[in-house]
Amino acid sequence: DADVTQTPRNRITKTGKRIMLECSQTKGHDRMYWYRQDPGLGLRLIYYSFDVKDINKGEISDGYSVSRQAQAKFSLSLESAIPNQTALYFCATSDLVGGKGETQYFGPGTRLLVL
């Protein structure tokens, strides 16, 4: 009954291949995000979307693309995978409520290995 799900959970691919990571949420949030996490480093933002028609680049968008198919779905693509894209990828959602700020809720992660 997870609110934010990611598929696949683990993926091994070869250099040059195109792959897609998928994220679905049942929280009803408008905002969705893709991050990558490397060992010993914090989370770095790849892309984010504030609603279905809104896509924004994050800190490290080169080599990635995204698609917001519906409010509940946000997919991340690696057009031509390279070894330094080996990382743990997280999807997150948030809903800005009453000017409070923004708490993001994370999926379980996808571990990607590019050979």
Added chain:
Amino acid sequence: GESVGLHLPTLSVQEGDNSIINCAYSNSASDYFIWYKQESGKGPQFIIDIRSNMDKRQGQRVTVLLNKTVKHLSLQIAATQPGDSAVYFCAENRRSSGSARQLTFGSGTQLTVLP
């Protein structure tokens, strides 16, 4: 430059003792702060948040303190338990442009609870 960082990358505490995890931030425009816990193999999980108009907020066994004068944030965990072993991230949230908000994560502190 703008950054969110942690004073210590690792922290070991005895079971039952209190833990204090520190975080420094440099952007005075940040107005909302969040602590996340990440257990091995899982996504970050929201613990507690605090707005900049507060200097202390308490949850269940956790307290967050905010010192805006020195741009310092801390997470206190009372009576630390083995299940508290994880990486803890602080994140700062600020308005970036228009209605958009930006969330920046620190690199994390590994908390280890010793028996």
